[in-house]
Amino acid sequence: MRRVVISGAGIYSTIGLDLNSVADSLYSGRSGIGIDERRKEFGFRSALSGMLDRPNLKGLLSRRERVGLPVQGEYAYMATMEALGNAKIDLDFLKSHEVGILYGNDSSSIPVIEAIDVMRDKRDTSLIGSGSIFQSMNSTVSMNLSVILKLRGINLTISGACASSSHAIGLAHLLISGGFQDIIICGGAQEINAESMGSFDGLGAFSIRQDEPAAASRPFDRERDGLVPSGGAATVVVESLESALKRGAPILGEIKGYGFSSNGEHISVPNVEGPKASLVKALKAAGMQASDIDYVNAHATSTPVGDLNEGKALLEVFGACNTPVSSTKGMTGHEMWMGGASEIIYSLLMMERGFVAPNLNFSAPDEALAQLNVVPETLEMELNTVLSNSFGFGGTNSTLIVSKFRK
Structure with a gap:
């Protein structure tokens, strides 16, 4: 069994848009939670949410590459490019080596809703747009990133609810330790929009401590009253130790067990x-x-x-x-x-x-x-x-x- 390491990491998070800002937030205990006013318009029981701006990918990706990406795919692109950069992997390397992707994703709500709105309003499916199907499939992130990055290894979406991206890393560990792949891009992406959160709110799963958003999420505290929904994207480059050493890559940690x-x-x-x-x-x-x-x-x-x-x-x-x-x-x-x-x-x-x-x-x-x-x-x-x-x-x-x- 081969040793498996993490050689790169990248993140697009409510507490920071890169590793350094996230590290500072973690150390200082900075909250990324606020109030989403649109949820009030929809009649949500709780308007609490992680707060995150949408990245602007114009100039980074062509229109054809952008058209198939949902918002969480945009988050994932940003996180993945940071991870590849600090893993010392560029596009030329990806084109000439077999690199895989295992990404956690379990919903893509907005594209589905927008497509249905067009059908109901226009009664013409040709107006939905060519990118809609690629944005709405559950495999949207792994699908789009594999094409953008010209990947030739394993290409799967892991759909396991809130354990999705952890399983993605664990399965990459198994594949690499068993000698089936050398490098796999792993991660998870989550949309934050109100449209994706209504059913959770309907279950009464969210905190209603809206008077002080930063104090609403209270893990293990006796006064906790529910979770606060959030999202973004996170990517790690999982690699065999032999491959990482051969490339002279930084090693952030070794995966010991799953x-x-x-x-x-x-x-x-x-x-x-x-x-x-x-x-x-x-x-x-x-x-x-x-x-x-x-x-x-x-x-x-x-x-x-x-x-x-x-x-x-x-x-x-x-x-x-x-x-x-x-x-x-x-x-x-x-x-x-x-x-x-x-x-x-x-x-x-x-x-x-x-x-x-x-x-x-x-x-x-x-x-x-x-x-x-x-x-x-x-x-x-x-x-x-x-x-x-x-x-x-x-x-x-x-x-x-x-x-x-x-x-």
Whole structure:
């Protein structure tokens, strides 16, 4: 089995549009959450949202390349170009080597809605536009990026709800360690628009703490009342160690383990056994004990049941080690399909700079989680190995373990 490393990272996030600005936000505990006024017009119960401007790709991509990209695809392009740049991979390299893409995406709402609006209004499907089908397919990001970047390796979209991009990285690890590919571009993209969020709001899943948006997302806090939807895109370049060393590429971290499981119960309510199984499987794959993990980036989205059950699973595995835990979703909100990849990047930045980002808005735990070592403020400490959880609807669970590279 070959060793697998991360040689590049890029991000387009509510807390920063590149790695450096994101690292600064993580350290200072800056929130990217605000109020989306359009949601009030639509009758949303909660107008809370991660806030992110749309990038301008004119001059970066041709019109033909732009026409098939939905907004989350634009985010993904920005994140991917940053990742390729710091991995020392250019377009000439991509044309002459077999590079794959595994990208997490689980919806593309706006193009579907716009196409239906045209059909209803004009009664003429020829007016929908040639780019609509490529924007609306679930595989839109991997499809578009593979063409723009001239990729010739594996080309798949991973659709696993809010664990999508974590699974993408985990599956890349398996393919590369098994010798099937040398380099795979991995990540996740999430649209932020109101149109994609109405059904979530209808479930009552969102926080309604709208008077103070920065205090609304409260992972593990006793007063949490729901998640805050968010999005953007995050990309990592996953590569065999041999390939990275041969290229003289920077090595940001080594993927040590990938764990996964399914809860096998309720479609939207998580349990304890599924997340615990994913944690245990990741540790086993890495050949590690719980005491080898320096920090856990929790999935914790700020929902009452989800945080409680993940916390119980973490206590069963890490309770005796008093491992520091925080959820960066206190700052970013829940980045959904993007979250697994972005939280690996957040963890890599913490590991590089020697700190644990704060679990924002944490004042007191549930009684059942009193022994969980939640980090409420920025903690400076050396991190050699980090673990990141991502869970999703349908009971899909993914856990990744990443360490500093050691020869």
